[in-house]
Amino acid sequence: MFTSGEKPGKGTYKCQKCGKEISLDNDSQELPVCPVCGHEKWNKIG
Secondary structure, rough: OOOOOOOOEEEEEEOOOOOOOEOOOOOOOOOOOOOOOOOEEEEOOO
């Protein structure tokens, strides 16, 4: 599990609340707050 503001690295992440998927393209990007529901917890799925 990762939290908004962390820099977990490249990959695809899924919001734990609504299921929205986002991709981070480089290691310097921070996870955002979910743009759909505002939740801050993410699971790495790819």
